Amino acid sequence: MEPKPKERIVFDEDSYYGDEGEEMAINDLMERDGLTEDEVREDFTDDEIFNHQMEMKDFDYEEEMRALAAFFNGEKSDMSDFVNPYGGNHILVSGSVGRWNGTSTGIAVYKDFDAATDCSPSRFGQGNVFADCEIQKVWDENGTLYLAGAHHDGRVSVEMRQLTDEGERLWGQLDYEDYLPLEGLTAMGKHYELGDENRFVHDLYNSPELCAAPRYVEQSFGCPSEEYEKEEGTLPHDFTTGKWRVHLIYPGERYGLDGCLTYELNAYSGVPAAAHRASYPLVEFYDTSQDAARFPGGQFVSRYYMTDLLEDDSIAVSIDTMLKNGNQFSLDGGIPAWTVEGDDLAKVNDFLKKSCMEFCGSLPGDEKGEDGYSLSGEAKDATASRNGLSRNQMGIEEKAAECKEAATVLANGNAL
Template identity: 25%
Template sequence: MDLLMPAERVLYDRAYYLSDEAEKDYAFEVAEEHGVDVGEVLYSDELMKEVRDALDRDIDLYLDDEIANFDSMLRELKCGDDPEHPAEISVVAMGSVGRWDVPSRGLVAANSLRDLIDGKGSADALVDCQIDRIVDTNGTFSIEASHHDGTAYLDVRLISGVSFDGKGFRLGGERYAPGKMDLDDFHILLGNLYDVSDVGPCSLPHFAERAYGAAQESYRFGETVFDIYCETSGTDRPYKVMVSAGETVGKDAGTRFASAEEAKAWCYRYSMRELADEEKKPVPGKAASAAKKAAGCSAGDGTGDAGAIKL
């Protein structure tokens, strides 16, 4: 049975660049550059070398791009224009590192995502690791990595009022040398702050939303995807839902909501109607037509009210 689940937004996937799918995708690009058929590329040692060279380049280039874009977002937040985040803001990550003997859990703080990954924060959580995936799920930012005898997983958040460098850390505007507060106590303090999501000094990054204009929240039910956006237009109902199903992509639900929770509840009701309809997943236009029939309205073609989807 399908359930309404948060939809991952994969920002980087190392496995893609090692796959047959990527090789074919890049072969099409090389074919277009040379004005030849893709079959000619696939059977040409010289042209396939171009394909593999491009894959070898991009497997690290696109990872570096995501890290740089995250840190660019962080620098903008440090300007102090966002009241949720004062200028003194860092990244903090909690997670687990699995080694051959025993997995360990911990927390690391750093002044940037690049510092976190390069081991220049309060601890080197990703020592000897390669980054496998970076995923944004409704504002969370997770890093999945691996090494020769295990894996690592980090959940990255933003934390205000704390910064860390080689001289120690700054907390609440006061600098503490490493000996003034034990680093373990510092990590305990950060751990307490870390658990307060979107309240106080610790918050979700919402990187895909801030950097790329992606939906604030996304959910999936089978093949149907619901994207929830917040429109900052001063209205008391700023949230909207865009529905993608089948060949229909990004169809406006036609209703505005007062909160993301209210919008998600609408997505759930929409999904439950699909589930009740003999496990079918209708495209939004047909779903709207069926809903109008159930309400005793004229069926039409499901595109009335400017194509809005209604329950």
């Protein structure tokens, strides 16, 4: 699957509505007037807070559009000191316009950004693509600039590019900026006659050396040239250090011999501490020093809840504490070789923390639920968790037996 480019938002009116917009307005009023949130809610009615949301929306829209206009004009703005080398050249807009009588597509050429984003009524007959519209969203995807708007009976979605200096010189050869010369024009490896204007504009638009994507957020604000959305399947799963391969299993994923088990809450859902543990990944350890032909990914050694490796409680001691005390991590007390220690243990700890932050946004013990629950220091819940796991042990062992998984399933010394 092709990675999806990340939307780098320039302006999005949706963010000014709903809970997100209200929170934004309240925070702005708190900062502006030196108030607490409770004081804002006491001093301002809901309507006044909503009106402030709309004022912020209008202000931000004007500010962002002025900055874009300055960019396309080759000027500095209040938001960036970058000067676009193609500033002042014509702008080409490609996209679709939806109206009551259907959707039309095509490419239009404008002298500048203000003309390209003119939202004045269509009755004025100016041919502006955003006629009768309210521009609702502007964003960048890997250098490509998109704008979207809506009017009473349809939507407009376009991509915007700007002529390079070479493209501008070529465009200057047209008569009245509308018609090809009477004698025709040879360009882009083709010859165009009077009447070929539509084909000429399309070919011009699709020639990067003549008509370039703006790369607005990259050039004006130093953003990466390319950014992609994180796909669900890109979460880290494996890490190897020394002879150890660490494998993560996320909730909902399959595991065990031939994937015969599914990691889910099951019987744990009624026990807060157990549900807490089962909402984080499982961690498996494999010994890769064993016969590679027999164990291609390493020999399975043990499996743990991630919380038991990252959080100190009445059930387990975290790897942090092991490292602090200079202790080893014995995966199987009966096999001394199955012990992780020193630099390998520190690297495993770092991998688990980074993976946990990427998946959950916090480490175990950092978060509290709506009921104030936290596993740290909650001996009662920890005991309930242990009992819950014991009650569920037989079911899992039966499944494991059916799958002929000849391995000990551990949770930092406690059967899973």
